[in-house]
Amino acid sequence: MKNRLFNFHNYNKYLFNFGSSNKYTDVILNRSTNSTIRNYNVNYRRLTTTLNNDCYYINNGSSLKSIVGRSTGTDSSSCSLSNFRYFSSVGKTTHTKLKETIYALSSGAVKSGVAIIRVSGPQSMTALQQLTRKVLVTNSSTSTTTTTTSSDYNIVPRMTVLSNFYDPTSGEQLDRGMYVWFQGPNSFTGEDVLELHIHGGRAVIHDMLEALSKVDGLRMAEPGEFTKRAFENGKMDLTEVEGLADLLDAQTNQQRKIALQQMQGSIGKLYTELRDQLIRASAYMEAYIDFGDDAEIEPAVVEQSKQRIIAIRNKIMKHLTDGKRGEKLRDGATVTIIGPPNAGKSSLINLLANRRASIVSPIEGTTRDVVEVMLDIGGYPVILGDTAGIRESTDVIEREGVSMARDRVLNSEITLCVFDCNALIKSNGKIEPMLLDLIDCNTIFLFNKIDLLLDDDNNNKWKETKQQILQQIYEAIRQQPLRQSLFKVNNVFSCELSCSNQTGIKDLLSRIELYLKELFEINEKEAPLLTRMRHKEHLINCVESLNNYLEYCDTDVVIASEELRSAIRSIGSITYHVNVDDLLDVIFKDFCIGK
Numbered sequence: 001m002k003n004r005l006f007n008f009h010n011y012n013k014y015l016f017n018f019g020s021s022n023k024y025t026d027v028i029l030n031r032s033t034n035s036t037i038r039n040y041n042v043n044y045r046r047l048t049t050t051l052n053n054d055c056y057y058i059n060n061g062s063s064l065k066s067i068v069g070r071s072t073g074t075d076s077s078s079c080s081l082s083n084f085r086y087f088s089s090v091g092k093t094t095h096t097k098l099k100e101t102i103y104a105l106s107s108g109a110v111k112s113g114v115a116i117i118r119v120s121g122p123q124s125m126t127a128l129q130q131l132t133r134k135v136l137v138t139n140s141s142t143s144t145t146t147t148t149t150s151s152d153y154n155i156v157p158r159m160t161v162l163s164n165f166y167d168p169t170s171g172e173q174l175d176r177g178m179y180v181w182f183q184g185p186n187s188f189t190g191e192d193v194l195e196l197h198i199h200g201g202r203a204v205i206h207d208m209l210e211a212l213s214k215v216d217g218l219r220m221a222e223p224g225e226f227t228k229r230a231f232e233n234g235k236m237d238l239t240e241v242e243g244l245a246d247l248l249d250a251q252t253n254q255q256r257k258i259a260l261q262q263m264q265g266s267i268g269k270l271y272t273e274l275r276d277q278l279i280r281a282s283a284y285m286e287a288y289i290d291f292g293d294d295a296e297i298e299p300a301v302v303e304q305s306k307q308r309i310i311a312i313r314n315k316i317m318k319h320l321t322d323g324k325r326g327e328k329l330r331d332g333a334t335v336t337i338i339g340p341p342n343a344g345k346s347s348l349i350n351l352l353a354n355r356r357a358s359i360v361s362p363i364e365g366t367t368r369d370v371v372e373v374m375l376d377i378g379g380y381p382v383i384l385g386d387t388a389g390i391r392e393s394t395d396v397i398e399r400e401g402v403s404m405a406r407d408r409v410l411n412s413e414i415t416l417c418v419f420d421c422n423a424l425i426k427s428n429g430k431i432e433p434m435l436l437d438l439i440d441c442n443t444i445f446l447f448n449k450i451d452l453l454l455d456d457d458n459n460n461k462w463k464e465t466k467q468q469i470l471q472q473i474y475e476a477i478r479q480q481p482l483r484q485s486l487f488k489v490n491n492v493f494s495c496e497l498s499c500s501n502q503t504g505i506k507d508l509l510s511r512i513e514l515y516l517k518e519l520f521e522i523n524e525k526e527a528p529l530l531t532r533m534r535h536k537e538h539l540i541n542c543v544e545s546l547n548n549y550l551e552y553c554d555t556d557v558v559i560a561s562e563e564l565r566s567a568i569r570s571i572g573s574i575t576y577h578v579n580v581d582d583l584l585d586v587i588f589k590d591f592c593i594g595k
């Protein structure tokens with residue numbers, strides 16, 4: 001193991017290198033308080049927990065190497081590496097908190113074949129012993145309990161075992177099922193975890209939960225508490241926690257895909273890499289500030305840092321301008337139905353939603369508000385909205401409805417413009433100018449009530465009118481100042497429809513799916529999509545700090561370097577424990593109990 005010590009302004013910085021890696025892990029202590037980690041981790045992804053004022057634990061999650069640092073002095077001379085204990089540990093965690101053992105039903109609460117109760121914490125083994133009425137001992141390499149007697153049952157972690165379960169006080173048998181024991185830290189939460197696979201009847205679940213409540217030191221888990229412990233124990237970073245929440249909420253297979261990627265660390269990896277690059281650039285700056293003169297560090301290092309930082313900033317900016325695709329994929333693409341009154345807009349939304357979401361009536365101007373339904377089209381989430389018929393009106397409420405329709409169109413990925421083809425024949429193909437204003441290349445044109453064109457005469461008239469209409473549409477789109485188009489597909493698509501007999505519905509759905517595919521297509525080489533406003537805000541702050549850095553780096557390297565640290569903190573807040581206490585409650589309370 002090699003190490004180096006730098007003294008930076010207010011900080012003592014220690015770089016550690018574990019023999020197997022060429023990269024350094026750094027720990028920076030604030031010199032004035034000499035107790036605060038200001039920065040950490042080139043190589044190590046997760047800060048597990050601050051144990052107390054002067055002792056720190058860093059865990060890289062996968063190989064479980066850790067550092068415990070202890071500072072004793074107040075200046076750089078006394079705060080040297082000798083004051084640090086550092087070691088490589090396998091399977092040992094040094095937590096001082098989280099002593100309580102929690103339990104909850106982790107599967108759904110409805111009657112089912114199998115239900116799973118999860119228990120996490122130091123008393124998990126006691127709970128298992130009391131429920132099975134056996135003396136169980138662990139015998140794995142990392143275990144401290146290895147002596148067995150003839151009455152002991154060896155318990156092998158991660159092995160499913162068939163067993164009876166009993167009430168710990170009355171001794172009554174409650175169920176016969178299976179259990180799996182996970183020895184911390186090799187578990188979801190990082191603690192000792194017990195999973196009880198029992199029959200999913202209400203009485204069995206109720207009685208098993210009651211039995212667990214009788215075990216000393218156990219209490220019911222709060223919503224999201226298992227995941228919170230996993231996070232606090234360095235098993236997941238914040239983006240992975242959010243990915244898990246999204247995975248549990250996923251309604252469509254595309255939402256599932258993106259959530260799974262995030263839960264497996266794709267976004268976390270991206271931000272960790274960017275942060276690492278910033279830390280490296282910052283290290284050059286700091287070295288220049290501290291040792292520029294006596295260590296023969298060329299001013300060129302500042303220029304090199306600058307170039308690196310410009311490249312990183314541009315990368316973040318590009319990531320920020322991905323057209324909200326990630327957010328849309330997570331929350332749903334906005335699709336809006338517009339058209340003249342009575343064209344069949346509400347009939348269409350009801351047909352697509354397969355329920356009576358919006359009122360259908362022959363009275364013109366029935367729909368006033370925006371009526372929304374959530375749909376799954378080809379695996380993509382869609383928020384489809386029915387709107388008021390577009391026409392000039394003196395009615396205040398109807399005008400408000402039209403105004404809402406217009407606003408929604410401007411924020412939509414796709415617009416479905418519905419016409420009544422018979423009404424178009426009668427009006428000699430005249431389209432309301434207000435409606436023409438709202439169409440663009442993201443609009444799909446639907447000519448409804450085609451079932452009413454009963455005879456040849458009507459059909460011929462419709463063919464002529466349709467040509468006329470399409471001309472107007474092409475002209476209107478050409479004149480339309482380009483609304484930001486998210487699609488590569490920009491050829492006008494029109495389709496004849498009947499909401500009465502469902503003609504054309506299949507074609508319409510295929511076309512919407514094609515658009516959505518274009519919109520959400522994920523290029524393998526592309527960075528993972530930005531899925532959350534929280535990430536976006538931190539990235540914007542990071543870019544702002546980097547811009548400030550670039551403004552000052554030629555004139556005041558100290559200010560510049562502080563801006564760089566601020567940028568690092570911003571990007572670190574996306575994945576780490578940095579300034580996120582207030583945020584944790586918000587994230588974890590979205591989880592259900594048992595997760």
Ligand SMILES: Nc1nc2c(ncn2[C@@H]2O[C@H](COP(=O)(O)OP(=O)(O)OP(=O)(O)O)[C@@H](O)[C@H]2O)c(=O)[nH]1
Pocket residue numbers: 339340341342343344345346347348359360361362363364365366367368387388389448449450451452497498499500501
């Ligand atoms: N024959 C026929 N009638 C239809 C079709 N689609 C809708 N209608 C009828 O047309 C009338 C108006 O339908 P709505 O769906 O309420 O029309 P809308 O565009 O929502 O009307 P507004 O609320 O006024 O904007 C109703 O009587 C529907 O039953 C169709 O495909 N064929």
